[in-house]
Amino acid sequence: MDWNLIFENTLKGIIGINAVYFAIAALGLNVQFGYTGLLNFGQAGFMACGAYGLGMTAHYFDISFWWGIPIGILFSVLLGLLMGIPTLRLRADYLAIVTIASAEIIRLVVRSVKFKTYFGGSDGINGFSDSFRSLGNDFGIQEADQYGFWPFKFTGRELWTLIIGWLLVALFGFVVYKLMKSPWGRVLKAIREDEDAVKSLGKNVYSYKMQSLILGGVIGTVSGMIFALDRGSVQPDNYSRDLTFYILTALVLGGVAKVSGSIVGSMMFWGLFTFMDNFLRQVAKDPVSIGNFTIMKSTQVGQLNFILIGITLILLMVFRPQGVFGNRQEMAFDGH
Amino acid sequence: MDTERTYGEVATRARESFQDVERIPGARKQDSILTADNVRREFGGIIAVDVEHFEVQKGSITALIGPNGAGKTTFFNLLTGFDQPNSGQWNFNGKSMNGVASHRTAALGMVRTFQLTKSLTKLSVIENMRLGATDQKGEKWWNGLFAAVWKGQEAEITERADELLARFKMDHMRDEYAGSLSGGQRKLLEMARALMTNPTLVMLDEPMAGVNPALKQSLNQHIRGLRDDGMTVLFVEHDMDMVHDVSDWVIVMAEGRIIAEGTPDDIAKNSAVIDAYLGARQGQSLLEGE
Numbered sequence: 303m304d305w306n307l308i309f310e311n312t313l314k315g316i317i318g319i320n321a322v323y324f325a326i327a328a329l330g331l332n333v334q335f336g337y338t339g340l341l342n343f344g345q346a347g348f349m350a351c352g353a354y355g356l357g358m359t360a361h362y363f364d365i366s367f368w369w370g371i372p373i374g375i376l377f378s379v380l381l382g383l384l385m386g387i388p389t390l391r392l393r394a395d396y397l398a399i400v401t402i403a404s405a406e407i408i409r410l411v412v413r414s415v416k417f418k419t420y421f422g423g424s425d426g427i428n429g430f431s432d433s434f435r436s437l438g439n440d441f442g443i444q445e446a447d448q449y450g451f452w453p454f455k456f457t458g459r460e461l462w463t464l465i466i467g468w469l470l471v472a473l474f475g476f477v478v479y480k481l482m483k484s485p486w487g488r489v490l491k492a493i494r495e496d497e498d499a500v501k502s503l504g505k506n507v508y509s510y511k512m513q514s515l516i517l518g519g520v521i522g523t524v525s526g527m528i529f530a531l532d533r534g535s536v537q538p539d540n541y542s543r544d545l546t547f548y549i550l551t552a553l554v555l556g557g558v559a560k561v562s563g564s565i566v567g568s569m570m571f572w573g574l575f576t577f578m579d580n581f582l583r584q585v586a587k588d589p590v591s592i593g594n595f596t597i598m599k600s601t602q603v604g605q606l607n608f609i610l611i612g613i614t615l616i617l618l619m620v621f622r623p624q625g626v627f628g629n630r631q632e633m634a635f636d637g638h
Numbered sequence: 639m640d641t642e643r644t645y646g647e648v649a650t651r652a653r654e655s656f657q658d659v660e661r662i663p664g665a666r667k668q669d670s671i672l673t674a675d676n677v678r679r680e681f682g683g684i685i686a687v688d689v690e691h692f693e694v695q696k697g698s699i700t701a702l703i704g705p706n707g708a709g710k711t712t713f714f715n716l717l718t719g720f721d722q723p724n725s726g727q728w729n730f731n732g733k734s735m736n737g738v739a740s741h742r743t744a745a746l747g748m749v750r751t752f753q754l755t756k757s758l759t760k761l762s763v764i765e766n767m768r769l770g771a772t773d774q775k776g777e778k779w780w781n782g783l784f785a786a787v788w789k790g791q792e793a794e795i796t797e798r799a800d801e802l803l804a805r806f807k808m809d810h811m812r813d814e815y816a817g818s819l820s821g822g823q824r825k826l827l828e829m830a831r832a833l834m835t836n837p838t839l840v841m842l843d844e845p846m847a848g849v850n851p852a853l854k855q856s857l858n859q860h861i862r863g864l865r866d867d868g869m870t871v872l873f874v875e876h877d878m879d880m881v882h883d884v885s886d887w888v889i890v891m892a893e894g895r896i897i898a899e900g901t902p903d904d905i906a907k908n909s910a911v912i913d914a915y916l917g918a919r920q921g922q923s924l925l926e927g928e
Contacts (some may be wrong), residue, residue, distance in 0.1 A: 480783050485768070485792065486777030492758045492769050499756035499828075501831065504744025504772050504835055513779050 303588075308580045310453035314577025316569045319460065322467035323349075323529040328553040329474050329561065330521030335550070336558035337482055338514040339494035343400035343546055344385065347405030347521040348543035349526030351377035354421060356410060356527055357536035360430035362420050368536050371527065378523040381408075382516035390511045397515075413538035426537040431448065434531055438462030463532045471565060475511035479561045481517075490514055491559075528609065533556035551615060557625025566626065574614065578607045648866045650651055652698045653901070659887075659902050663896040664691035670783045671696040671839055671870050672717070672748075677726030679894075686712045687723070688894045694839070699811055699861060699871040701881045701902075704891035705914055710874045711753055713891070714843055718750045719743050745772055747838035753847060753874075755824040757831075759817030763808060766816050766827055767799035768792070770834025799834060802829065806830045806860065822853040829860065842873035846880050858884050882906065890914065 315321065327345055329412050334340040355374020359365050363373075369377045385404050414482055421427070437456065443449070445459045456464065479539070489510050492500045497507050532538045548571070552579035556567020586600040598606070645653065646825050659665050670693035673716070679687040687709040695699050702710050712788055715721035717728060719740035727736050731746050737904055738746075758766050776779050776788030779810070803809045806826045811819060816827060825845055832840060845861065861884050875881050881888060882902040888897040890905060892914040898905060 443876070477783065481779070484782035484785070485774045485788060486779050486782035488765060488769055489777055491761060495758040495760055496756045498740075498752065499758060501720070501740045502718070502744060502750050502752070502756075503740050503770050503831065506739075506741045517779070551731070557799075570814070613657075 303584045311580045312577040313453045314572040319532045321569045323525045324552050325471045325565045326525035327522050327549045328564035330518040332564045338490045341394050342401045343398050344401030344405035345522045346541040346545040347523035348378045352523035352526030353536045354529035357427035357430050358465040361427040376525050378519045382519040386512045386515045397593050428442035428535045428591045431534050467528050475561050523573030560627045563627040661900040665899050667693045667695040674728035676725050679723045680844045685894050698886040699865050701885035701888045702874045708891040709894040744835050749832040749835045749837040749843040751828045753843040757816040757824040762813050770831040771795040772835050802830045822849040839870045846877045
């Protein structure tokens with residue numbers, strides 16, 4: 303058993319690019335779900351908006367890569383309006399149904415043969431991120447070079463994405479924190495508690511819910527951009543339902559309605575995930591057999607890992623429902 | 639009952655303003671702040687509200703009473719835009735309120751509370767209060783990030799909120815979660831929060847429900863205080879003692895209609911009202927045989 307390798311990979315998992323894009327997406331989801339109480343099950347759809355915004359600059363529009371950022375944001379604002387206009391007047395569950403369906407529709411449309419000219423079909427889009435990479439080289443972080451020291455060793459390519467990614471986490475963490483401390487955030491939190499009370503005090507609840515949905519969606523879009531930049535490609539099947547639910551898991555793990563919860567929750571999620579994966583792989587290398595029964599084949603690692611993640615979540619919900627950073631006292635008032 | 643009570647100047651004036659008002663359902667008043675005509679709301683085949691004419695005198699405390707299912711709360715919801723009527727029109731301060739969204743009524747000076755108290759449990763008492771203030775610059779998302787824009791206004795709001803909390807004797811609970819308050823304290827908080835909107839008409843839906851007798855007295859005081867500060871109060875209530883004690887004028891609803899109007903003393907003697915509450919003519923419609 304190579305504990306060094308397990309340790310190194312786990313640390314990399316905690317601060318790695320997966321944790322980064324999860325943290326940004328979770329911050330967005332936190333605005334919607336944690337602070338406003340909107341059940342958005344389509345965060346993957348918003349992330350796809352960002353990824354395809356970037357990808358389409360090279361694949362379809364044939365314009366500068368940097369236009370991808372405003373295009374992606376525009377896509378997600380449109381998506382937010384499209385989801386929100388019919389459902390935000392209704393009860394929360396309707397939004398959940400519509401968002402999960404919209405995200406799936408987006409995925410199926412972008413991977414369809416019919417629209418291959420726009421979105422690249424199921425092959426996705428590659429080769430759009432050169433400008434981003436060359437900017438990294440200009441800053442003196444050479445793509446091919448190795449940087450850092452054990453256990454934090456990264457290629458220049460990874461390091462550049464990581465630096466930009468963590469800067470964005472910090473930026474959005476700060477923005478969400480400040481907004482939620484403002485009277486605007488107070489209205490959102492009040493809507494989460496009781497819409498009618500907020501209406502009776504003269505606030506346009508519908509408009510606030512729309513603002514929250516779009517803000518969270520735009521933050522999710524940026525997460526999708528980082529994801530796409532890290533892979534250097536856009537793959538439609540990366541933006542399926544399970545992505546949304548893993549992000550939701552990370553958010554709940556850290557604690558909803560807390561900025562630190564979204565960020566640390568994502569780091570913990572990936573730390574845990576990487577640790578289990580590496581540990582189980584080491585076990586599978588030297589399997590123990592009892593008669594015909596072999597404990598851990600390498601093909602079982604993936605499944606078992608997800609089972610254990612699921613069990614962890616269940617235990618968390620039972621023993622610490624407020625998440626790691628949540629407020630126990632606030633939870634106590636859930637029953638009113 | 640409480641004829642020995644002395645009334646203050648405002649209260650006396652409010653009571654006198656009803657001297658020439660006819661004691662009939664849908665009576666006209668000299669100076670009405672809220673007027674409704676032919677407001678009708680049906681749920682399937684049931685007519686929940688069917689009010690021909692309804693007026694609330696400015697500067698008075700008007701009680702809206704009636705047996706369970708009389709349509710009082712539904713009527714409240716219609717007037718405040720929380721529900722839409724099948725037909726009818728109503729005016730507040732001379733402005734037609736048809737189709738006005740519920741959140742706009744508060745900005746116009748008409749604020750309501752709820753039968754089931756809606757305190758925002760996971761916000762502190764002071765945050766509940768601050769939320770009530772209207773026209774907050776910091777409630778625009780583009781201002782949210784720039785504290786300098788709204789800090790000054792927030793301080794003013796907080797000052798006003800603290801004054802109100804002191805008046806309602808809730809200042810010691812200032813930083814507690816609203817969820818940790820008792821039922822009666824939540825009623826007080828909801829009323830105080832409604833006052834943060836600087837209303838001209840305060841509509842209270844069963845302010846006494848679930849409040850202990852000691853607190854009822856002080857709630858009565860607060861409701862009178864609202865009128866003495868120049869506000870108009872319209873409230874729904876079941877507690878007849880409280881109605882008699884606090885109101886200047888009483889409007890009685892039964893089966894969706896207004897069946898009687900008058901001063902508390904008139905109403906106490908009105909046979910239609912007594913029948914409505916006690917069901918003297920069981921099995922018969924209350925509207926027949928009048």
